[in-house]
Each structure stands twice: as structure tokens, then as C-alpha cells.
Amino acid sequence: MNKTHIALAIAALMPAAAAMADVTIYGEIRGGYEYNKTYRASTALDSNGKPQGNSQINDWTSRIGFKGNEDLGNGLKAIWQVENRVNIDGSESSGFNTRDSFIGLAGDSWGKFRLGRLSNYANDMMEQVDPGYYSSQSVGGLAYFTRLDDRVNNAVRYDSPNWAGFSFAFLYGTDEARGASTDGSRTNRQTWNLGLSYENSGFFGKYNYQHWGDANKALVSGGRSSNKDWHRFEGGYMANNIYAALGYQQIRGYIDGTAGAYADSKGVLYNKAAFNALTAGSSNLDVSKEVKTRELALTLGYTFGSLTPYFSYVKGYDISVGGSDVNNSGYDQYVLALDYALSKRTEVYTSYGHVKWKGNNVEKENSFGLGLVHRF
Template sequence: MNKKLIALALAALPAAAMADVTIYGQIRGGYEYNKTYSSTLSKDANGKPQGGSEINDWTSRLGFKGSEDLGNGLKAIWQVESRVNVDGSNSTGFGTRDTFVGLAGDGWGQIRLGRLSNYPNLDMEQVDPGYYSGQSVGGLGMFTRLDDRVNNAVRYDSPTWYGFSYAALWGVDEARAVGLNGSRTNRQFVNIGLSYENAGYFGKYSYASWGDASNVAGSNKDWHRLEAGYNANNIYLAFGYQQIQGYGFGSYYNSALGTKINAAYITGGVSQAVIDTSKLKTKELALTGGYTFGAFTPYFSYAKGYDANFNGSTVNNSGYDQYVLSLDYAVSKRTEVYTSYGHVKWKLPGADNENSFGLGLIHRF
């Protein structure tokens, strides 16, 4: 009898230990017709995109998170979140999204370490509310191309005072590889974010810097992003502006077209070594408006990339204009049907326009 009681007690221990664990996630995917440079579909002999049908994942994820009360207003917090691909493509592994351990306290905020989102990725992107794959231009993926997660990172998030808050992130360069000048690099990443939110109005600013960028070919140097708008009373309005500086064409709007511009400079007599150590500056703005009536929310987004500046001179016809029209239908509190059409017009001679249509389903749990 005692053995049975002991066995029952031991069996109950894992459930008790797991009592504070929350399992959550989103399954998001749909049909897309894409004619884009980033599509996995084949290109023609000149590298131009060819249109076709795709069944794509729209960044599904599965997560586990929890906390433990340590007393005196202090608690331990943790999270393990992973990318899930519902279209059958290769899994990207366990803990590939925000995964961390940390501490949170009443009145002083929280500090975490692990793999963590930069400020634009976690706290901004109001100008890009849609769902789409990395192959699509059915969302503002070019405007948000640097929104990402940082390995080997520490992040502090402040509490909110009268609508104001801030965050600071530091990502360590553990590789310290040999750079262009023969010395060790220090590609540490520093990101500071400021926010104000009140009565539906919001304003957010982010600054990011990548260590000794001039010592790394095709690298980003610094990045400013501003977003502001209003989200209340069924009205959704968001404005965004950003400026990115880097070396070489690593920070250009589109990597495939950036490679072509890079080759054109080489053909014109500029060496790759000079290109890799010359500054590239890009500027973009984005606008999104939406209105909810009943279960329907239509959105219209516009993004503009201005002609880039390379080594102090304008790269003529290097900008773009993007338009996205989308519709979200809330089937329930946790399930949505979403459809969108996106179009990008490139000013670069010989560059094809890009187009995407998407129709899919989103479910949260």
C-alpha cells in the first residue's frame, strides 16, 4: 500500500512542477501567388522572377513560458519559443525565436538574457500589421528587413511611467573574427528604444548600432526608426520613417538587386574592396491605414524607398514604391481569415515589378 502511495506522489510531482508553464502559439499559413525576387520559384536566364503558386508558412510559432514568485515583488521569468513551419519546409530548430531567462520586479521592469528581439521587431512594426511569407511582397517586409532577433543578448525593459517607457539591448560579438584591416572585429550590437502610448496614440523611436562596421564587408553601421500613429475606436493609422547606413550593398532594400548594382560598379571600374568599405545610406517611409467594421478590417499600406546614397553620391533610380491592400476577417477571437495583394515598382532600369497575392488562415492558442 505504501509503495502505491509513493508511486502516486511521484507521478504527481511533474504536474506540480509544471503548474506555472503556459503553452501558447500561432499557426499561420496560406496560399500565395508570388512573382518576386525573394521567391523560391525559379528565375529566368537574366535572374528575373517568374510567377507561380506556393503554399507558405506565415511565421507560425510554438512557445512555453513561465515564472516563479521569489518574494518581495521579485520573480524569475523564462520563455522558450520556436519557429514552426506548417508548409512542410525544413524546421529551423528549437528555441529559434525569443528564448530567455530573467528577472522581473515591481517598479523596476525586467532584465533578460538569451536570444532576444531587437526593439523594432518586438515593440514596433505598427506600419506592417499583415501576414505573409518571406517570399511575398504582400507586406512591408523590405521596410522591416532588419527587424530580427539577437543572439548572446541582454535586454532591459523599463516599467511604464505616465505612458513613457524605454528598453536597452546589448548583443555580444562572441566570434571576434578577423576583419578587413587584419584586426579582430567587435560586432557588438547596441539598441535603444523609447516609447509613449496614451489613449490610443503612440510614438516610438529606435536607434541601433553595429560595432566596428567599417571592418566588415557589406555590413550595417547604424539604423534609426520612428513610428507614430493612432489605434483606437476602430481606427488604425501608422506612420514610419527609417534611415539605415552601412558599408557595401548589405543594407540595400533588395539583396538580389543590390548584387546587380554591386556588379555594375565593378564593371565601371570600382574594385570590390572599395565597394565593401564605402558607405551606403538608404531612407524609407511607410504609411498604413485601416478601419474595423464588424468582423472586417481592411488595410491599405504604402512604402517608399528613396534613391540610395553611395559613397556620397546618389544611386539614380535605385528606390521603390510599394502598395499593399489587405483584408482581415475575424471568424472568432482566436481565428482569422486574411487576404492581401502587394505590388512593388522598382525604379532600377531592367528590374521587374514584383507582385503577390495571398489568402490564408491564422489561429492562436
Template sequence: MNKKLIALALAALPAAAMADVTIYGTIKAGIEDNKTYSSSLGLDGNKSPRSGVQVNDWTSSIGFKGSEDVGNGLKAIWQVESRLHMDGTNGNKNAASSDGLGTRDTFVGLAGDSWGKVRLGRLSDYANSDMEQVDPGSYSDESVGGLGMFTRLDGRHNNAIRYDSANWGGFSMAVLWALDENRTTVAGTRTNNQFSNIGLSYENSGYFGKYNYGSWGDSNLVGGNKDWHRFEGGYNANNIYLALGYQQVRGYGFSPFYNGTVGTAVNNAVVNNLVNNGTFATTAQAQAAVNSLLMKTKELALTGGYTFGSFTPYLSYVKGYDVSLNGTNINKSGYDQFVLSLDYALSKRTDVYTSYGHVNWKADGAASESTFGLGLIHRF
């Protein structure tokens, strides 16, 4: 269509129909040299990750949002936000992107200056929306160029309702409840694996402290995560960036483990040991027993940075401790990770970003992982 006709059509729309709509987003992509268990490059004959160069999206998105004053200090609010893949894929390197509308935070709700806001839709848990200070970097799902393992549970939930309070002298809170509308029947019992989440925050003069708690119902029946604690605190002002995080996750079987591929290998070693020492006669019996045991993971993360001019270097370190299975530690089941990164601000909205990340697994036979990335970030 002729550009002049488009301009005339837009000009003809009522001003009120467009005034409350904001278009926003972030475009992020880079080239990465990955040797990771999560990479689509796969594993070699020794079950170690292959290395290779990839062009990857770094979690780009586009959104539309707006509000309407409905009187008495009350506003109707809405948002539709969608995931984009700048590399033309949807997490599958062999297929074209099939990103849909509203795949990120998408909601309708009400807001008031004195009491906060309440929203319905697909919504982030508190850790995903208000935390992650220990992980300021940009990277793909296939890399270890950021703290993706530490933030692995952060996400969005369908069929959710969330309340966010107003700010009370630096204190605030949020509560989320996500319904389980796909309930299944296990051993004659109808499950209800709903998710409940609460977040607490205090921020003042650059200092911050945040706490996240998440809980899944009926996790003992469906074999998933049971509960989740995360604390982050630090200081972000006067060009100084410092963040400390601690996380504990409990769940049944190996569901809370740090990495799925490595977790499977550790799980198999535990199951084989139970069969070899005569505890169970078959692998199936041993696996069923492991799936009913409560696993706990604990992680500690620290990130520091300093801004001088247009440059901000960051250094992050994460310690994943040996996991416990029904109260007994599994030796060599933890990990160490460090990430060194540099952000260079070309302008207020455009950055060049580079990072190097390395993960050392303690498990016998597990290979180390590494990522080098260089990319461009633009916000609009």
C-alpha cells in the same frame, strides 16, 4: 502509448511543477501566387522573377514560458520559443523542415513590478518586439504581401542581454546589447561587430510614438550595416488604425540595400560604370572601392485600417528613396510598394487573411514584383 496511461501520468505530476508553465503559439499558413525576387521559384532567362503558386508558412511558432515568485517583489522568468514551418520546409522548398528548439526569443531573467525586467539569451531587438505597427499583415518570406523590405532589419540576436523598463505614465524604454562571439581578424585587427540597440516609447489613449536605434561595431571592417534609425507613430483605438513610419539605414557597400537580388544588379551597374569611365582599371578594384563607401537608405511607410464588425481592411504604402553612396545619389535605385489586405475574424483566436502586394522598382531592367495570398491564422 494508450491515451489513458498518458492522462494518468500527467495527473500524477505535482501540480506545482506544471502550474507556472504556459504553452502558446500561432499557426499561420496560406496559398500565395508569387512573382518576387525572394521567391524560391527563381529567375527566368531575362533575370526576372518567375511566377507560380506556392503553399507557404506565414511565420508560425510555438513557445513555453513561466515564472516563479522569489520574494521581495521579484520574479524569475523564462521562455523557450521556436519557429515552425506549416508547409513542411525550413525556407528550402526541396528539403524537409529542420527547425530547432529555441530559434525565436529564448531567455532566462528577473522581473520586478517597479523597475522592469532583465533577460539573457536570444532576444529580439526593439523594432522586432515592440514596433512594426506599419506592417500588421501576415505573409511569407517569399512574398511582397507585407512590408518585409521596410522591416528587413528587425530580428533576433544571439548572446544578448536586454533590459526593459516599467511603464512610467505611458513612457517606457528598452536597451539591448548583443556580443560578437565570432570575432574575426581583418588587416591584422580583431573585429568586434557587436550590436547595440535602444528603444523609446510613449503610449496614451490609443496614440503611440516609438523610436528604435541600432548600431553595429566595426562595420567599416566587416562590410556590414553601421547604424539604423526607425520612428513609428499613429493611433490605434475606436476601430481606427493609422501608423506612419520612417526609417534610415547606413552601412558599407550595398549591405543596407532594400533587396539583395536587385541590390546586386545596381551594385554591378555602379562597378561597371567606374571601370568604363576609367576610374579603376579592373572590376575587382572598383568593387573593393564600392565596398568601402558608406551607403544610406531612406524609407517612408503609411498604413491605415478600419474595423467594422468582423472585417478589418488595411492599405499600406511604402516609398523607398534613391540611395546615396558616399553622399552621391544613385538615380533610379528606389522603389514604391503598396499592399491591400483584409482580415476577417472567425473567432477571437482564428482569422482568415488575404492580401495583394505590388512593388515597382525604379532601376533599369528590374521587374516589378507582386503577391496574392489567402490563408488562415490561429492563435493558442
């Protein structure tokens, strides 16, 4: 190829290269070996209904994303992102926008506005009490405590700028299904979420509130929109190699009349075996009664060079049904973990988790994990 042809080829490629210049490809690949003895979906139960141990190679929520922006002038930008869940263990296939995916506008002085599939505040701005890596089968992290940290379809969200350490966010999710309730009226199960934050010199305090509409209406086809409202607070200190986070949450909702147990959007709240064993044949399963749960979580860690050990404890208080506590329906969870930084982008991570259910004839749960994490 002569010089003229080379020059023409370069000139032809320049517009395409310029168009791609604002696109960033990013992600995390996370996974490892786990030994799980839990009530999760892929672990087997014996003839007595107790979980059996199972060796697994699991993905730890790997993801890949594409994002970019365009400067529109006067401090205004167009922003976009498409992010996808990746299962490196081949366990399941996912769509192309299973994680936060949106288009929006951002301004230097007024914050950002987005629409699409978006995280609630607890999912992307909190979880300081749960720094670990683990699969959906494991109790090697605080998945019970963070079970409502999720994404909302058909949502709009506004995030404020930072004012001397203070910021807030507001999300609204529409109810496009608008099903029919048993009384013949249409449901309106929209949701809205508010997040507040203050951070200064390593200290932080964050608050999350989410509300679901028509929570006590049962559908004609059965079932119930179980969640009503949810409060969570996290606070602590993260600086000078110290990691300390305290969390408390309260969730209110209604028993699922179809399943005969209290279920939230992430599956059965607390543990189906424990709850059903304690309330079988009881009037507490009246689906008109409100259910309330309360949990307290604490995580401590300290960095020694490349090593950061963590200890987490969660106390799940007894479930309240219709204003009365169901005795021995809570749980205690302990997690010991160690993170070893091989570089700024690659880590070795190991953990052991233990959950003790307080109900009679309900087995303890245990998990061990060892794996790798890489960011790009």
C-alpha cells in the same frame, strides 16, 4: 484499483502537477496559398532575369513557445521562455530555440532583465506599419521595410516599467567570434540597441536605434560587416476601430566587397538585381564608401464588425553611396489586405502586394495570398 491505490497515485502525481503549474504553452499557426512573382529565393527567373509566377503553399511564420515564472517574493519573479519557429508547410526544419528564448528576473517597480536570444526593439515592440501575414517569398507585406527587425544571439536586454505612458528598453549583443580584419587587428562587431516608447489614449510614438561595431572593417576571408547604424520612428493612432501608423527609417553601412552590392543582415538591401544593374562598372561600388538608405511607410485600416481592410504604402528613396544618390535606385510598394475575424483566435487573411523598382530593365514584383491564422 481500490481507493487506497487511487489516493496514492494522485498523491504521487501532485508534485509533478505543481511543478508544471507555472508553464504556459502558447503559439500561432499561420499559413496559406500564395502566388508570387518576385526576386525571392524560391521563385524562378526567365532567360532575361525577370521573375516568373509561382503557386505556393507557404507558412506565415508559425511558432510555438513555452514560458513560465516563479514568484521569489517582495515583488520579484524569475522568468523564462523558449520559443521555436514552426514551418507547417514542411519547407525546412528549425532548432528548438530559434525565436526569443531567455531566462531573467522581473520586478514590479523596476522592469525586467533577460539574457539569451532576444529581439531588438523594432522586432517585438514596433512593426505597427506592418500588421499583415505573409511568407519570406512574398511582397504581400512590408518585409523590405522591416528587414532589420531581428533577434540577437548572446544578448542581454533591460525593459523599463511603464511611467505614465513612457518606457524604454536597452539591448547589448556580444561579438563572440572576434574574427581578424584585413589589417591584422581583431574585429569587435558587438551591437547595441535602444528603444523608446510613449502611448496614451490610442496615440503612440516609438523610436528604435541600433549600432554595429567595426562596420567598415573587412574580414581576412572577405566580406564586410555592412550595417553601421539604424534609426526608425513609428507613430500613429490605434483606437475606436481606426488603425493609422506612419514609419520612417534610415540605415547606414558599407558595400559588401565580396558580393559587389550593398547587403544587410537580411540579404541584399533593396534588390540585388536593381542595384547591380544601376551601378555595374561604376566607381560607386568602391567598398570604402558609406551607403545610406531612407524609407517612408504608411498603413491605414478601419474595422467594420469582423472585417478590417488595410492599405499600406512604402517609398524607398534613392540609395546614397559616398554622399551621392544613385539615380532610380529606389522603389515604391503598395499592399491591399483584408482581415476577417472568425473568432477571437481565428482569422481569414488575404492580401495583394506590388513593388515597382525604379531601375531600367528591372521587373515589377507581385504577390497574392489567402490563408488562415489561429492563436492558442
